[in-house]
Amino acid sequence: MATQSSNTKVAIIGLGNIGKAIATNLTKGNHQVIVASRELDKAQEFASSLSSNVTAEEITIAIKNADVVVPAIYFDKIKDFLKTYANELAGKIIVDVSNPIAPDGNGGFKKVIDQDLSAGKVLNELTPSTAVLVKAFGTLGAASLLNEAFATPERKVLFYASDSTNNNNKIEELIIASGFTPFHIGGIDQSIRIEVFGDLHEFGALGKTVTLEEAKEAVNQHAI
Numbered sequence: 001m002a003t004q005s006s007n008t009k010v011a012i013i014g015l016g017n018i019g020k021a022i023a024t025n026l027t028k029g030n031h032q033v034i035v036a037s038r039e040l041d042k043a044q045e046f047a048s049s050l051s052s053n054v055t056a057e058e059i060t061i062a063i064k065n066a067d068v069v070v071p072a073i074y075f076d077k078i079k080d081f082l083k084t085y086a087n088e089l090a091g092k093i094i095v096d097v098s099n100p101i102a103p104d105g106n107g108g109f110k111k112v113i114d115q116d117l118s119a120g121k122v123l124n125e126l127t128p129s130t131a132v133l134v135k136a137f138g139t140l141g142a143a144s145l146l147n148e149a150f151a152t153p154e155r156k157v158l159f160y161a162s163d164s165t166n167n168n169n170k171i172e173e174l175i176i177a178s179g180f181t182p183f184h185i186g187g188i189d190q191s192i193r194i195e196v197f198g199d200l201h202e203f204g205a206l207g208k209t210v211t212l213e214e215a216k217e218a219v220n221q222h223a224i
Helices: 017-028 040-049 059-064 075-084 119-126 142-147 165-177 188-194 212-221
Strands: 010-013 033-036 054-056 068-071 093-096 101-103 109-111 132-136 157-162 181-186
Touching: 010 017, 010 059, 017 033, 017 142, 017 165, 033 040, 033 059, 040 054, 068 075, 068 165, 075 119, 093 119, 093 165, 119 132, 119 188, 132 165, 132 188, 157 165, 157 188, 157 212, 165 181, 181 188, 181 212
Parallel strands: 010 033, 010 068, 033 054, 068 093, 093 132, 157 181
Antiparallel strands: 101 109, 132 157
């Protein structure tokens, strides 16, 4: 049975498939979650569908009350988010789950930034100076993020990248509460590896969810 996580407060902004999956997994792990979106009534409806561990707030209040903020919105929208809420985000840990992709018109996806850039690196440059950006929770598609959580007999891995290792314990706490095993891949300069098309993404060279041993093998095989 899952145990209560510590007091790290997390706010999930945006309730698309990824945002809902993260919130659902955290509540299954008995972690307190604040959810918010542009439409408060929809956030309230979603919160009421889960458990008493979830509350819905206006975006500004959700950010203010959180230690960790997860803008589960499109890459381009996060740029605006970082600017709009710069004051509220001061001192926060911001988790980037985005992938810089768009439909290619042929049933697939294409990258919308230079091939050698990552969403993590671009957004890190735009992050308020007193906040910290971490790349996490975006290494799997929404379906796998939801369906592979709390896998038995061995949990699957969620990779993450961060420059400030002082905050890794909070990120790992959330990953564990979400039903996965955390794996720190390195700094934000490594985030390209855990975004779509990267060697450690489900929709890249990795091609699947992996256990810890499989993750270690993949990291060593594709070390850059």
